[in-house]
Amino acid sequence: MNIIVPIKQVPDLVEELEIDSSGKDLDREWLKFKVNEFDDHALEEALLLKEESGGTVTAIALDSNDIDKALYAAAAKGADKVVKVTGLDGNVSNHEAAKVLANAIGEMSPDLVLTGVQSVEDRDGQLGVLLAHYLKAPHISVVTGVSINGDSVTVNKEYGGGLVAEFEASTPIVLGIQAARETPRYVPVAKVRRAMRSTDMVEVAAGEAGVSAGTSISRMFKPEGGGSAEMLTGSTDDIANKLAEIIKSKI
Amino acid sequence: MSNNIFVIAEHIQGKVEDITYEMLGKAKGLAESSGGEVVAILLGSGVKDLAGDFAANKVLYVDDAQLAEFNPEAYCKTIESLVSQHTPRVVLVGNTSQGMDIAAGLSIACDMPLVAYASEVTLNSVTSQLYGGKMSVESNIDGDRFIASILAGSFSADAGKGSGATLEDAAAPDLSDLKIKFTKLIEPEGGDVDITQHEVLVSVGRGIQNEDNIPIVQALADKLGGALSSSRPIVDSKWLPKTRQVGKSGLKVKPKVYIAVGISGAPEHIEGMKDADCIIAINTDAKAPIFDYAHFGVTEDLFDVVPALVEKL
Numbered sequence: 001m002n003i004i005v006p007i008k009q010v011p012d013l014v015e016e017l018e019i020d021s022s023g024k025d026l027d028r029e030w031l032k033f034k035v036n037e038f039d040d041h042a043l044e045e046a047l048l049l050k051e052e053s054g055g056t057v058t059a060i061a062l063d064s065n066d067i068d069k070a071l072y073a074a075a076a077k078g079a080d081k082v083v084k085v086t087g088l089d090g091n092v093s094n095h096e097a098a099k100v101l102a103n104a105i106g107e108m109s110p111d112l113v114l115t116g117v118q119s120v121e122d123r124d125g126q127l128g129v130l131l132a133h134y135l136k137a138p139h140i141s142v143v144t145g146v147s148i149n150g151d152s153v154t155v156n157k158e159y160g161g162g163l164v165a166e167f168e169a170s171t172p173i174v175l176g177i178q179a180a181r182e183t184p185r186y187v188p189v190a191k192v193r194r195a196m197r198s199t200d201m202v203e204v205a206a207g208e209a210g211v212s213a214g215t216s217i218s219r220m221f222k223p224e225g226g227g228s229a230e231m232l233t234g235s236t237d238d239i240a241n242k243l244a245e246i247i248k249s250k251i
Numbered sequence: 252m253s254n255n256i257f258v259i260a261e262h263i264q265g266k267v268e269d270i271t272y273e274m275l276g277k278a279k280g281l282a283e284s285s286g287g288e289v290v291a292i293l294l295g296s297g298v299k300d301l302a303g304d305f306a307a308n309k310v311l312y313v314d315d316a317q318l319a320e321f322n323p324e325a326y327c328k329t330i331e332s333l334v335s336q337h338t339p340r341v342v343l344v345g346n347t348s349q350g351m352d353i354a355a356g357l358s359i360a361c362d363m364p365l366v367a368y369a370s371e372v373t374l375n376s377v378t379s380q381l382y383g384g385k386m387s388v389e390s391n392i393d394g395d396r397f398i399a400s401i402l403a404g405s406f407s408a409d410a411g412k413g414s415g416a417t418l419e420d421a422a423a424p425d426l427s428d429l430k431i432k433f434t435k436l437i438e439p440e441g442g443d444v445d446i447t448q449h450e451v452l453v454s455v456g457r458g459i460q461n462e463d464n465i466p467i468v469q470a471l472a473d474k475l476g477g478a479l480s481s482s483r484p485i486v487d488s489k490w491l492p493k494t495r496q497v498g499k500s501g502l503k504v505k506p507k508v509y510i511a512v513g514i515s516g517a518p519e520h521i522e523g524m525k526d527a528d529c530i531i532a533i534n535t536d537a538k539a540p541i542f543d544y545a546h547f548g549v550t551e552d553l554f555d556v557v558p559a560l561v562e563k564l
């Protein structure tokens with residue numbers, strides 16, 4: 001199978017998020033980026049499928065912050081090819097990103113496209129589903145298991161409460177991966193450095209997007225939420241005492 | 252264009268999901284503003300009785316053997332065909348496992364903008380919860396028509412229950428040549444512990460760092476006579492069984508006391524525990540969204556405060 005894995009860099013939420021002066025976006029200057037965690041799962045699932053049934057795995061990404069490192073890391077883990085789509089502003093809507101990726105992936109005659117199921121900033125919809133529609137391929141999201149039987153695939157999709165639906169599908173198909181069957185593999189930095197020297201990154205110019213999200217952000221703000229939590233302060237000992245009292249009073 | 256508000260009803264194993272009623276309740280307000288009607292879209296086989304308590308003006312149902320179980324391809328085709336024919340002003344879809352397969356494709360097929368992760372909707376703006384619940388983002392719609400995919404738990408389900416909707420049978424498009432076939436539902440394996448039955452849950456998240464540290468939180472659960480539950484990454488790492496997962500793709504719990512330890516409070520987690528009587532959050536990040544839902548919060552390192560608490564009990 002020819003398996004394509006699109007990869008995206010997302011802001012690391014461990015860092016403090018600040019809003020920029022426009023009031024409509026994150027202040028991206030000091031943001032730390034990391035690979036979307038579901039992409040690690042998508043790549044893992046792709047590599048497992050390749051190990052079981054053969055084929056090739058291609059990681060592809062739109063040019064953006066630190067994307068080279070992310071693509072080389074994919075190569076170090078076992079991706080056969082890495083492709084960077086250039087010439088598009090990194091911060092585009094998902095409709096545009098999906099259209100441009102569809103232009104590039106459509107040329108690659110994919111059997112399986114495994115995207116991450118979602119990310120933390122896909123305001124205009126999950127990219128995998130949009131991509132499938134531009135590729136005119138079917139799509140299943142929230143996938144927790146894939147196996148290949150000849151020309152078709154068996155796909156597990158998860159609902160609430162751990163209930164799982166099983167589907168049989170023909171290829172090509174786009175799958176939004178929630179979790180790989182195995183914990184995503186880890187690569188040491190040294191191996192990524194080696195991959196950086198030995199991997200030829202293919203660059204492809206972004207084709208026309210010609211689509212838009214049809215909405216614009218008017219305001220970004222930190223949720224007030226209930227904001228109701230009573231914060232317990234003092235020494236660790238004081239806090240433990242207070243917590244113990246609260247818990248005892250509730251049960 | 253009509254001024255109607257469409258709600259894509261969701262059901263599984265013969266039961267209507269709460270998100271459907273939440274959306275129907277919200278749609279009522281939107282329809283009052285738009286001057287249109289609330290129309291529920293119900294797909295399945297032999298399902299029209301499920302609509303008996305829908306607070307809608309009309310239920311447009313499609314009865315077809317190919318729709319008996321959710322199938323992303325068949326459902327997308329059918330909904331796209333209904334939305335193209337009836338041109339509603341607004342379509343509300345759940346931001347759920349099923350809804351995620353519907354909303355974005357519908358946006359392209361029917362050329363309607365989509366705003367996802369919505370927690371508030373008016374006729375011209377939608378508020379989304381992004382960045383794991385750390386940011387709210389308000390979107391303006393370019394035209395009049397749009398799709399919003401709604402985070403479960405955003406609205407009251409009671410407001411969407413009622414009676415008196417008229418039922419109208421709609422035809423399915425050609426579903427003879429599907430590339431995706433449903434084969435079966437797989438029930439989760441029963442676990443040793445049923446976390447929905449416990450009055451005290453100690454719930455552990457990625458802040459615990461590694462599997463070897465799990466006994467630290469287990470000790471607290473044991474001391475309280477409660478059970479240990481968790482966020483999704485703990486289960487995906489196989490440190491705890493699936494039956495312990497709280498949230499959107501896990502279980503909904505409502506204990507007397509829920510102690511979230513090293514859990515950030517992403518919307519998918521909040522969905523499963525926000526109705527607990529008393530929520531206590533322990534998280535070193537004072538900005539973690541979990542504190543917006545907790546009754547009591549502690550910003551100390553869990554590795555200090557949890558053992559100290561075990562001592563005091």
Ligand SMILES: Cc1cc2nc3c(=O)[nH]c(=O)nc-3n(C[C@H](O)[C@H](O)[C@H](O)COP(=O)(O)OP(=O)(O)OC[C@H]3O[C@@H](n4cnc5c(N)ncnc54)[C@H](O)[C@@H]3O)c2cc1C
Nearest residue numbers: 456457458482483498499500501513514515534535536553
């Ligand atoms: C379709 C779908 C369904 C999902 N379903 C679920 C679901 O059912 N349940 C679920 O939980 N998630 C679900 N998720 C995942 C969800 O989006 C989040 O990724 C997940 O909830 C995050 O888990 P976490 O809070 O443990 O980890 P993180 O978000 O990584 O948070 C870890 C927290 O620990 C804190 N911390 C770190 N060190 C310490 C310390 N020493 N002491 C105290 N605190 C510390 C950090 O400040 C951080 O806030 C789903 C996602 C998708 C896409």
Ligand SMILES: Nc1ncnc2c1ncn2[C@@H]1O[C@H](COP(=O)(O)O)[C@@H](O)[C@H]1O
Nearest residue numbers: 006007008062115116118119122126127
């Ligand atoms: N710019 C991008 N380049 C490559 N893949 C992307 C990009 N944006 C999204 N994806 C893919 O789509 C998945 C879901 O992301 P999204 O829906 O954009 O939040 C990601 O995990 C990636 O697999």
